[in-house]
Amino acid sequence: MDDRRPGRAGTAGRGGRRRGHHAQDGRGHVSSHEELTLARVALTWLAEPGTRSVHGLVDELGPVGALDLLLDGGAPQQALRESVAARNRAGDARAVAAEALHRADRLGVRVVIPGDDEWPGTVEHLRTLRLSDARRRVDIETAPPLCFWVRGSWPLAEALDRSVAVVGARAATAYGTHIATDLGYGLADRDWTVVSGGAFGIDAAAHRGALNAGGRTVAVLACGVDRAYPMGNAALFDRIGDTGLLVSEWPPGAEPLRPRFLIRNRVIAAGTRGTVLVEAAARSGATQTTRRALALGRPAMVVPGPVTSAMSVGAHEVLREHSEARLVTGLAQVLEEVGRIGELAPVPRGPERPTDLLDDDARSIVEVMPRRGRVGVDALAARAGLAVRTVLRKLSLLEELSLVVRRDDGYALANPIDRAIRAPD
Numbered sequence: 001m002d003d004r005r006p007g008r009a010g011t012a013g014r015g016g017r018r019r020g021h022h023a024q025d026g027r028g029h030v031s032s033h034e035e036l037t038l039a040r041v042a043l044t045w046l047a048e049p050g051t052r053s054v055h056g057l058v059d060e061l062g063p064v065g066a067l068d069l070l071l072d073g074g075a076p077q078q079a080l081r082e083s084v085a086a087r088n089r090a091g092d093a094r095a096v097a098a099e100a101l102h103r104a105d106r107l108g109v110r111v112v113i114p115g116d117d118e119w120p121g122t123v124e125h126l127r128t129l130r131l132s133d134a135r136r137r138v139d140i141e142t143a144p145p146l147c148f149w150v151r152g153s154w155p156l157a158e159a160l161d162r163s164v165a166v167v168g169a170r171a172a173t174a175y176g177t178h179i180a181t182d183l184g185y186g187l188a189d190r191d192w193t194v195v196s197g198g199a200f201g202i203d204a205a206a207h208r209g210a211l212n213a214g215g216r217t218v219a220v221l222a223c224g225v226d227r228a229y230p231m232g233n234a235a236l237f238d239r240i241g242d243t244g245l246l247v248s249e250w251p252p253g254a255e256p257l258r259p260r261f262l263i264r265n266r267v268i269a270a271g272t273r274g275t276v277l278v279e280a281a282a283r284s285g286a287t288q289t290t291r292r293a294l295a296l297g298r299p300a301m302v303v304p305g306p307v308t309s310a311m312s313v314g315a316h317e318v319l320r321e322h323s324e325a326r327l328v329t330g331l332a333q334v335l336e337e338v339g340r341i342g343e344l345a346p347v348p349r350g351p352e353r354p355t356d357l358l359d360d361d362a363r364s365i366v367e368v369m370p371r372r373g374r375v376g377v378d379a380l381a382a383r384a385g386l387a388v389r390t391v392l393r394k395l396s397l398l399e400e401l402s403l404v405v406r407r408d409d410g411y412a413l414a415n416p417i418d419r420a421i422r423a424p425d
Contacts (some may be wrong), residue, residue, distance in 0.1 A: 010063040031064045033115075039063035040113050041251065043095035046070055048085050048141070049249040050126075050263050053080050053144035063146070067093065081419040083421060100251035104149060107226050107252055112148045118155035120147075123270045131295055134274055138262040145249050145267060152245035153224040159218055160271045163193035164338055165293070167268065168202025168278040169311045176279035176311060179303055180205035181212075183276060186331035188215020192338075195220065195272050197264070198240075202278045202286070203231055211239055219415070220271070221248040222264045223256035265289040274299030274338040276328065280314030287314045294322055299337040301328040355403070361386060362394045366413075374410035 001149045009171055031105055040063045047054045053076060057066035071093060076083040090219045112118055126144040134140045150156055166183050168176060188210035194205040198219035210217035225246040228234035240246055269275055270294035281285045293300040302319050304327055305312030320326050329333050355366055368383035381391045395411060398404040405414045
């Protein structure tokens with residue numbers, strides 16, 4: 001385990017951000033870090049995270065310029081203009097953002113934005129994410145986050161730098177829970193951060209496995225980091241917040257709306273080195289996380305389950321539909337996929353047999369020995385199709401290995417060697 005203690009996030013200002021950070025927008029205006037943060041929070045309130053047109057405006061005009069344009073009614077798409085207008089009727093975007101930042105300060109929650117030291121650069125790969133079967137908004141609007149709300153002391157980029165996502169069914173079986181717990185424990189024990197979504201079932205099992213190993217775990221939430229959803233995992237979230245990280249694109253107090261679970265899945269896929277799917281029903285958000293990992297070119301792994309289980313259907317379909325997805329059966333194979341080149345999982349083998357190390361001639365002699373009784377050298381040579389001289393030499397070796405014993409009238413198998421041991425697989 002890493003013996004460095006949490007708390008390094010504050011060494012460069014709150015949240016590890018660069019002090020005095022400024023940026024110039026598309027109109028030549030230089031904005032302070034506070035203005036940039038406020039604008040990004042306001043933009044996330046005006047349009048749900050992942051909206052590509054908003055992200056494009058930020059690239060072109062900067063966060064402050066993009067916010068001014070949207071508030072002036074200048075959104076390039078009719079749907080976005082209508083969405084912004086609807087939100088504006090509910091409140092002033094800048095005032096809402098300022099209140100959210102003030103609430104976060106009171107709760108000990110920080111905001112991380114691009115340019116901060118702890119911004120995880122891997123999420124920028126979402127710029128290139130395109131899903132071949134995209135029809136719904138959550139499959140089309142997959143742009144990188146504008147900001148993260150973070151609860152916990154570890155720097156976000158450091159926690160995600162060496163991380164693996166373990167996701168799966170909420171209604172997990174005992175089999176799936178056992179596998180996810182073992183994977184979470186094993187990954188954390190080897191200094192990998194375990195990332196999941198904080199839900200019941202596989203997510204919770206993976207988080208608990210990592211915590212039981214004394215390791216880091218990150219829960220990427222679809223609501224504010226101050227809200228325990230599901231409520232049954234409230235104690236788990238407190239443990240994660242104390243020793244790991246709770247992360248969200250939505251401000252404190254935000255509700256866990258159904259589409260948000262699918263929106264946040266792109267972050268789990270992009271922020272980690274690989275995704276492991278442990279159990280998933282036919283229609284499961286966890287399979288979407290895996291498909292996003294595949295589309296990003298990240299290792300996507302699937303743990304097989306019983307073919308009779310409804311909780312295996314979605315996982316097995318991923319394997320059938322995507323040749324790039326890898327079947328894994330345990331920690332060693334997961335590490336082989338996400339680790340450095342050369343970290344190969346051991347090849348599964350059956351139990352070693354006394355005859356495994358014999359050469360072909362010696363093995364042939366053992367194979368033709370009678371199960372009971374004795375046999376002479378000439379008879380052995382005939383049975384094995386070997387020269388008498390070769391048989392004598394190999395019998396001496398087999399005696400040394402205690403596989404055969406010499407009798408007055410020939411040779412016999414030594415106990416417990418019998419045909420069951422010699423039988424081919």
